[in-house]
Amino acid sequence: MASLAFYLSAAVLLAQSSVAFNCSIPPVYVDIHKRVTHFTDNFQYGSFVGVGTPAQNHSLWPSLTQNQTSFGASTYCDGNSTLRDCKESTGGFFASGDSTSFSEDKGYQTLDTASNSTFENSYFGQDTLRLYTHYFETDGAWQTLIDNFTVEVVEEGSTVPGVVGIGSSSTVLNDLSASNQICGKMYSLYIGQGFDRAGGKVNGSNVFGGYDAGRFVDPVHKYNMSAAGTNQLSVRVKDIIISETNKANTNVSLFDAAAFPSMSSRPDAFDAEITTDQYPLSLPYEITQNFISHLDAEEDNTWGDNSLKLKNAFNGSLTIVLDDGFEVTLPSEVLMNASNITPVQSRAKDSKEPFFLSAAFLTQVYLMADFEKQSFFLATAVQKNNMVMPTTFCPGSTPTAYQRPNQGAFVKQGLIGAIVGGILGGIGIGICVYCFVASCRRRVAERRIEKRAEEGRKAAKMAQFEVEEVMEFDPPPKSATPFFWKKR
Numbered sequence: 283m284a285s286l287a288f289y290l291s292a293a294v295l296l297a298q299s300s301v302a303f304n305c306s307i308p309p310v311y312v313d314i315h316k317r318v319t320h321f322t323d324n325f326q327y328g329s330f331v332g333v334g335t336p337a338q339n340h341s342l343w344p345s346l347t348q349n350q351t352s353f354g355a356s357t358y359c360d361g362n363s364t365l366r367d368c369k370e371s372t373g374g375f376f377a378s379g380d381s382t383s384f385s386e387d388k389g390y391q392t393l394d395t396a397s398n399s400t401f402e403n404s405y406f407g408q409d410t411l412r413l414y415t416h417y418f419e420t421d422g423a424w425q426t427l428i429d430n431f432t433v434e435v436v437e438e439g440s441t442v443p444g445v446v447g448i449g450s451s452s453t454v455l456n457d458l459s460a461s462n463q464i465c466g467k468m469y470s471l472y473i474g475q476g477f478d479r480a481g482g483k484v485n486g487s488n489v490f491g492g493y494d495a496g497r498f499v500d501p502v503h504k505y506n507m508s509a510a511g512t513n514q515l516s517v518r519v520k521d522i523i524i525s526e527t528n529k530a531n532t533n534v535s536l537f538d539a540a541a542f543p544s545m546s547s548r549p550d551a552f553d554a555e556i557t558t559d560q561y562p563l564s565l566p567y568e569i570t571q572n573f574i575s576h577l578d579a580e581e582d583n584t585w586g587d588n589s590l591k592l593k594n595a596f597n598g599s600l601t602i603v604l605d606d607g608f609e610v611t612l613p614s615e616v617l618m619n620a621s622n623i624t625p626v627q628s629r630a631k632d633s634k635e636p637f638f639l640s641a642a643f644l645t646q647v648y649l650m651a652d653f654e655k656q657s658f659f660l661a662t663a664v665q666k667n668n669m670v671m672p673t674t675f676c677p678g679s680t681p682t683a684y685q686r687p688n689q690g691a692f693v694k695q696g697l698i699g700a701i702v703g704g705i706l707g708g709i710g711i712g713i714c715v716y717c718f719v720a721s722c723r724r725r726v727a728e729r730r731i732e733k734r735a736e737e738g739r740k741a742a743k744m745a746q747f748e749v750e751e752v753m754e755f756d757p758p759p760k761s762a763t764p765f766f767w768k769k770r
């Protein structure tokens with residue numbers, strides 16, 4: 283009898299696990315770049331998200347700890363907010379009174395309960411959230427709607443109020459998943475380098491329910507999320523090495539007691555939280571001191587984040603080694619920018635703050651989080667990416683990078699700036715969606731194809747032409763493998 287019960291419950295479990303996630307649902311890709319936002323006239327870097335009816339478009343910064351998605355109120359910069367360059371930095375302003383679909387929810391209890399994470403003054407309400415998918419500058423955008431989404435409208439604070447919350451109780455992930463708009467609570471991030479502090483030009487992306495297989499290279503490294511807490515994305519750092527460019531034998535470990543006699547012995551590996559909430563890394567005090575003495579750094583606060591500044595230029599890189607051997611190298615242009623400012627924060631000797639591998643670290647790393655199975659993956663990010671390959675991230679699976687053909691086959695075929703689709707099936711990688719056109723937009727798109735194909739004939743090889751080519755994969759091809767195709 284007991285064994286029958288066992289088999290029955292096992293069968294139920296099995297049935298549950300097989301129906302719980304529909305891994306045929308394509309992911310929702312939301313790009314991160316600079317754009318004009320509602321009620322501002324400068325360009326701000328962030329995720330392309332709109333709210334309300336009619337749409338008020340914003341650039342929201344992704345947070346890996348905040349659970350609510352929030353917008354700056356139109357009065358955010360008028361009162362007591364202390365955000366630097368406030369009017370140019372909020373990610374847009376939301377005038378909830380201008381939205382016909384907004385209704386305030388006075389009884390709503392925020393999910394952001396961590397002591398000092400909440401904004402000083404905000405209110406909640408339900409409205410329509412619009413996630414825009416916009417692959418390339420020259421293409422149009424289309425939207426994924428979340429109706430009756432709870433938005434936080436921030437009236438006062440000291441930090442950027444426009445935030446997409448991807449904390450462990452993320453309302454965006456919960457709502458998208460509950461309405462079967464994504465396969466599960468799965469999320470991937472490349473933060474990019476297009477924001478002022480990073481000084482770079484590379485744009486980033488969010489993928490809800492998936493990952494961008496073109497954005498990283500294998501191998502991927504798997505980590506368990508830590509138990510409950512505000513930040514579940516924590517890794518162990520066992521070494522940090524500074525190397526001078528093009529000089530042999532210049533590697534110096536900041537953990538090396540022989541190189542840094544102020545330490546009596548090699549320090550222990552330390553746990554560091556992955557965060558987007560700040561740019562510079564925050565390392566243990568003695569490691570920070572070694573960094574200062576090795577590179578002759580001094581305190582500085584140009585960016586308001588206590589990043590250390592070098593007295594003399596240094597051409598070299600900093601490699602962070604995690605305990606599983608994954609090495610992340612911050613290249614010379616990240617280790618020291620044109621003004622000699624580094625991505626390492628000063629740290630007080632008695633500070634009890636967590637250690638952070640922050641946005642500077644994420645400029646080099648692709649993050650893929652599986653909130654269903656409590657694990658996450660890191661891989662080396664591809665910086666200059668010509669292909670966008672949104673791929674469903676099935677809960678419990680391991681993401682696999684797109685294998686680039688060698689000899690620049692893509693370049694030869696002119697497949698630059700392509701959104702690549704097709705089924706990556708048969709090899710257990712999950713499904714790469716046929717993106718670019720939702721079926722309801724198909725007819726519009728078909729007309730566009732014709733028009734663009736015509737332009738394409740005139741102007742040699744246009745990137746857009748290649749994008750349209752990919753639409754032959756909607757519906758996906760019958761023969762799944764090999765995953766490569768030829769132009770017809």
Ligand SMILES: *[C@@H]1O[C@H](CO)[C@@H](O)[C@H](O)[C@H]1NC(C)=O
Pocket residue numbers: 304305306307308
């Ligand atoms: C899974 O999702 C696909 C794509 O959205 C849909 O066509 C299919 O009906 C779904 N299957 C189930 C069992 O819900």
Ligand SMILES: *[C@@H]1O[C@H](CO)[C@@H](O)[C@H](O)[C@H]1NC(C)=O
Pocket residue numbers: 315316317419476483484485
């Ligand atoms: C990044 O996005 C901006 C729009 O803000 C665009 O002008 C630029 O070409 C993009 N850069 C890359 C490398 O795609």
Ligand SMILES: *[C@@H]1O[C@H](CO)[C@@H](O)[C@H](O)[C@H]1NC(C)=O
Pocket residue numbers: 360361362
């Ligand atoms: C700013 O803060 C002060 C003191 O807390 C308060 O009296 C005042 O009303 C606030 N001003 C605004 C515009 O919120």
Ligand SMILES: *[C@@H]1O[C@H](CO)[C@@H](O)[C@H](O)[C@H]1NC(C)=O
Pocket residue numbers: 347348349393394395396397399449450451510511512
């Ligand atoms: C987000 O929710 C998780 C789980 O409920 C909680 O541990 C965390 O503190 C919340 N985040 C913030 C910023 O409060």
Ligand SMILES: *[C@@H]1O[C@H](CO)[C@@H](O)[C@H](O)[C@H]1NC(C)=O
Pocket residue numbers: 398
């Ligand atoms: C949280 O609050 C404590 C105490 O007020 C403060 O020392 C700390 O800097 C705050 N942490 C963050 C991340 O703001």
Ligand SMILES: *[C@@H]1O[C@H](CO)[C@@H](O)[C@H](O)[C@H]1NC(C)=O
Pocket residue numbers: 332337338339414423424
């Ligand atoms: C918001 O962005 C969408 C998608 O690009 C666009 O269709 C819409 O016109 C924008 N709204 C405003 C007010 O700019």
Ligand SMILES: *[C@@H]1O[C@H](CO)[C@@H](O)[C@H](O)[C@H]1NC(C)=O
Pocket residue numbers: 387408430432
């Ligand atoms: C909208 O969401 C709120 C809060 O989650 C809920 O109380 C309300 O019933 C929802 N309304 C609809 C029409 O779904």
Ligand SMILES: *[C@@H]1O[C@H](CO)[C@@H](O)[C@H](O)[C@H]1NC(C)=O
Pocket residue numbers: 479480481482584619620621622623
């Ligand atoms: C370096 O930081 C300074 C701030 O002093 C900024 O003005 C400059 O644009 C940055 N340069 C680069 C290349 O990131």
Ligand SMILES: *[C@@H]1O[C@H](CO)[C@@H](O)[C@H](O)[C@H]1NC(C)=O
Pocket residue numbers: 506
């Ligand atoms: C991660 O969690 C799984 C299941 O709980 C466990 O078997 C595994 O040992 C953990 N891995 C690490 C590196 O802690």
Ligand SMILES: *[C@@H]1O[C@H](CO)[C@@H](O)[C@H](O)[C@H]1NC(C)=O
Pocket residue numbers: 523525531533601
């Ligand atoms: C020095 O560091 C670089 C970059 O981390 C690495 O490629 C090289 O193998 C290291 N050399 C030695 C001798 O450890």
Ligand SMILES: *[C@@H]1O[C@H](CO)[C@@H](O)[C@H](O)[C@H]1NC(C)=O
Pocket residue numbers: 527528597614
């Ligand atoms: C660093 O050194 C490399 C190789 O010598 C050189 O190509 C690069 O321009 C240097 N960078 C700076 C900022 O001097």
